[in-house]
Amino acid sequence: MKKDNSPWYWIPTLNFASGLPYAIIISVSVIMYKNLGINNEDIGIYTSLLYLPWVIKPLWSPFIDLYSTKRKWFVSMQLLISLAFIIVGLTIPLSNFFVISLAIFWVAAFASASNDVASDGFYLVVLEKEQQSFFLGIRSTFYRLSMLTGNGLIVVIAGYLEQEYGDKQKAWSYTMIVVGLIMTVITIYNYFSTANIEAKSIETTTESVPNKSFGTVFATFFQKKQIGLVLAFILLFRLGESQLLKMLTPFLIDPVSAGGMGLTTQDVGVIYGTFGVLSLTIGGIIGGIVISRDGLGKWMLPMILAMHLPIIGFILLSHFHPGSVFYIYATVIAEQFGYGFGFAAFMMYLIYVADGESKTSHYSIATGFMALGMMLPGMLSGFIQEYLGYGNFFIWVFIATIPGLILSRFLIFPTDFGKKSAQEKTN
Structure with missing residues (x-):
């Protein structure tokens, strides 16, 4: 090593x-x-x-x-x-x-x-x-x-x-x-x-440790600027995705008579295990590179859109049920690339929220709220899908992405946050 x-x-x-x-x-x-x-x-x-x-x-x-x-x-x-x-x-x-x-x-x-x-x-x-x-x-x-x-x-x-x-x-x-x-x-x-x-x-920093306590570390997170808006954004940003992730595999496997695409488990494994992984990898790498090049401010909106717009593909699949698997592959590739590319912006924003003293604890608190935002809607996704059917469910999932998109426009953070400095670029 x-x-x-x-x-x-x-x-x-x-x-x-x-x-x-x-x-x-x-x-x-x-x-x-x-x-x-x-x-x-x-x-x-x-x-x-x-x-x-x-x-x-x-x-x-x-x-x-x-x-x-x-x-x-x-x-x-x-x-x-x-x-x-x-x-x-x-x-x-x-x-x-x-x-x-x-x-x-x-x-x-x-x-x-x-x-x-x-x-x-x-x-x-x-x-x-x-x-x-x-x-x-x-x-x-x-x-x-x-x-x-x-x-x-x-x-x-x-x-x-x-x-x-x-x-x-x-x-x-x-x-x-x-x-x-x-x-x-x-x-x-x-x-x-x-x-x-x-x-x-x-x-070199032990002299500062006694001045911190559990309560102080925890409380300072909720004293950050725009904390109410920040928490709302964290909780709602993945409102659509949390439901999509739970119902996507059942949709692909369920027979067409039940509103699904009628794929076998092996088909789903091949789609996500090959083309899906490749698209996810490329999207994630590109997402990190562009933020380090231009900063979070320039890419926040495009990345959010890249993450959520592929849901339209599942809306189309659920309504038209094309016989060719090409359309399924294309939709999954777009969804996985968009996820890898777009999620980088969300994680970079959480790093900004946690920045400062006790960043480990504050990042954990932020991701804890993120987990809560995934758990609660995900628990309800099955009931919603059964009530609406797959076609209307994916429309609902797409609508559920709008609150997070709107809230993101009111967040205040340095536009160049995460941008690689000129000195770093030359090293």
């Missing part, structure tokens, strides 16, 4: 280590419990509660900000997550595995949320603002790649093992152990690839 610990060495894996546990705990657990015979009511209630740590993580984020280094925190939390997944795998053959595995998943969920806080904080502390804007696309891309790995590759492994052994318990037991071992390898790599530069920083 190079001694300079270039961000290129650790940003991809650090963000992969944030997304993979989230995917396993929130999404893959649903498939696992369903295959292991747990009824839908219990699955819905208890796996939804696993989302809570990401919503309430701002409550303990100041503790992470005030004590020890971000690097020690995320390495420790990733190790705990690795052990938790291995233990889940070992408990699946037990008769009371559901209760035990849920309890362990809860531990893993709190550890994963804490890992996110520490990883975000490390990113904010170690990198200059110009670097932060440049690597936004890389962060978002590898986070989404980890989600696709969890929801795609890991599920494929479990399905293969089910066929191989003819025993679902054994298959999912081995799968969860494999996930734990993958996380262990990533944790070890992150330990060696990230620099322990915070230790020196702490030595």
Whole structure:
């Protein structure tokens, strides 16, 4: 490993280590419990509660900000997550595995949320603002790649093992152990690839630590300028997307008679696992580059539009149901590129909101509100879709993007925020 610990060495894996546990705990657990015979009511209630740590993580984020280094925190939390997944795998053959595995998943969920806080904080502390804007696309891309790995590759492994052994318990037991071992390898790599530069920083700033308290760190976030407008924007920006993400796969898989597109699960995997990933990657990289070149002010509106306008494609698909898969591919490619490109602006704005003292805690609070803005509408999306049907549902989703767009026009921030300085460009 190079001694300079270039961000290129650790940003991809650090963000992969944030997304993979989230995917396993929130999404893959649903498939696992369903295959292991747990009824839908219990699955819905208890796996939804696993989302809570990401919503309430701002409550303990100041503790992470005030004590020890971000690097020690995320390495420790990733190790705990690795052990938790291995233990889940070992408990699946037990008769009371559901209760035990849920309890362990809860531990893993709190550890994963804490890992996110520490990883975000490390990113904010170690990198200059110009670097932060440049690597936004890389962060978002590898986070989404980890989600696709969890929801795609890991599920494929479990399905293969089910066929191989003819025993679902054994298959999912081995799968969860494999996930734990993958996380262990990533944790070890992150330990060696990230620099322990915070230790020196702490030595030179310890005199300021006693002046901060948990309450002070938390309260100062709500004293920021335009805080009411800022919170409204954070909560409403993803109002449409939160519902789209929940109902998009059912729409593609449901038969045409039910308003869907009639694709197989394999078709959906190919679309998102190849063209979708490529489009997402390109969009995310370009998004980070243009912000670092021109600043957030120039690209905020175009990026928001790029993120939300592809919804029109799903409106057209749901109303006309074209027979050629070309139109489905084109819509998904546009949606994934727009997401990768546009989400960079939102994340850059959250960095601006968190800027200043206690930026780790404040960024965590901001992302906690973002998670709340995703959770609540997502919980209602199924009911809304069933009531409206797919065609009208996508129209509603598109309308739901308008409040965030309107609020964005009233936000006040430096137009050149995130712009790479002339000195940085020459280096």
